[in-house]
Amino acid sequence: MDLFKKLHPTVLLIFFTAVLFLTMLTANPLFLVISFVCALLSNAFFQKPKRFLTSFVTIILMIILITITNPLFNRHGATVLFNIGRIAITKESLIKGFSVGLMLGAVILWFNVFNEVMTADKFYYLFGRVAPTITLVLTMGLRFIPLMVKQMRNIEEGQKGLGLLTQTSFLKKLKHYLRMFSILLTWSLEHALETADAMKSRGYGLKPRTSFSSFSFHRQDLGSLIYLLLFFSIVVSGEFLNIYAFSFFPNLSNFQFGIRELIGYLSFSLLGIFPLILVIKEALIWRYWMLKM
Numbered sequence: 001m002d003l004f005k006k007l008h009p010t011v012l013l014i015f016f017t018a019v020l021f022l023t024m025l026t027a028n029p030l031f032l033v034i035s036f037v038c039a040l041l042s043n044a045f046f047q048k049p050k051r052f053l054t055s056f057v058t059i060i061l062m063i064i065l066i067t068i069t070n071p072l073f074n075r076h077g078a079t080v081l082f083n084i085g086r087i088a089i090t091k092e093s094l095i096k097g098f099s100v101g102l103m104l105g106a107v108i109l110w111f112n113v114f115n116e117v118m119t120a121d122k123f124y125y126l127f128g129r130v131a132p133t134i135t136l137v138l139t140m141g142l143r144f145i146p147l148m149v150k151q152m153r154n155i156e157e158g159q160k161g162l163g164l165l166t167q168t169s170f171l172k173k174l175k176h177y178l179r180m181f182s183i184l185l186t187w188s189l190e191h192a193l194e195t196a197d198a199m200k201s202r203g204y205g206l207k208p209r210t211s212f213s214s215f216s217f218h219r220q221d222l223g224s225l226i227y228l229l230l231f232f233s234i235v236v237s238g239e240f241l242n243i244y245a246f247s248f249f250p251n252l253s254n255f256q257f258g259i260r261e262l263i264g265y266l267s268f269s270l271l272g273i274f275p276l277i278l279v280i281k282e283a284l285i286w287r288y289w290m291l292k293m
């Protein structure tokens with residue numbers, strides 16, 4: 001797990017850009033299934049069990065909802081399964097809705113892993129020199145959201161300790177929650193002013209300005225970069241050659257499993273499970289040294 005997180009930020013950015021680009025580029029359901037499964041397995045390793053379960057249930061419900069509602073708006077397709085009034089529910093529109101749901105679910109899951117791995121210092125390292133002001137605002141905003149959530153919980157616990165959230169009346173509860181929101185807003189403004197004063201006192205924005213970075217490019221980063229670019233180029237080449245072309249309307253295309261298609265599916269799978277490969281590698285190295293002791 002730490003082995004993947006310790007990769008150079010550039011390598012991590014290339015990985016997430018590659019899997020997200022390919023997930024949103026393709027219409028082939030098999031690619032979407034591969035991306036979704038790889039993202040789901042990565043979430044299982046990089047997220048806490050409770051948070052992972054919540055994300056999984058939410059995304060499954062979203063996929064079911066999109067699958068069910070898509071035929072109500074997309075009435076294309078030649079295979080009619082049944083009718084709801086004057087609306088014909090076709091097999092093609094259902095599968096199209098399922099594919100769209102899979103794509104959105106995979107993208108959300110990959111962004112969950114991105115948020116776990118790409119910390120604020122890595123984000124600032126990548127874009128700080130190109131757009132320092134915008135990057136600083138984004139990183140501070142991303143950091144400020146969890147701080148607000150944590151502070152809100154602290155305020156709520158304090159209010160409960162004072163016995164102010166034990167009222168059963170809806171209006172009284174609403175009044176207390178408005179008070180909590182007012183406290184949070186005051187804290188947010190005060191925290192923002194303190195941050196601005198701290199940055200000013202440390203000379204932020206003065207020229208000439210230097211920056212410190214603890215990230216360096218190692219041999220493992222080079223090997224990971226070659227691995228990612230190799231399989232990414234194979235999949236992209238197949239996409240531009242329409243090897244994995246798939247159409248939903250008016251009839252579903254047949255899946256092709258020739259040598260070229262299998263190479264593409266395998267390459268995308270190896271690209272998607274890259275974080276898991278590093279997790280397994282780390283576990284094997286750890287077990288090896290434990291046995292040596």
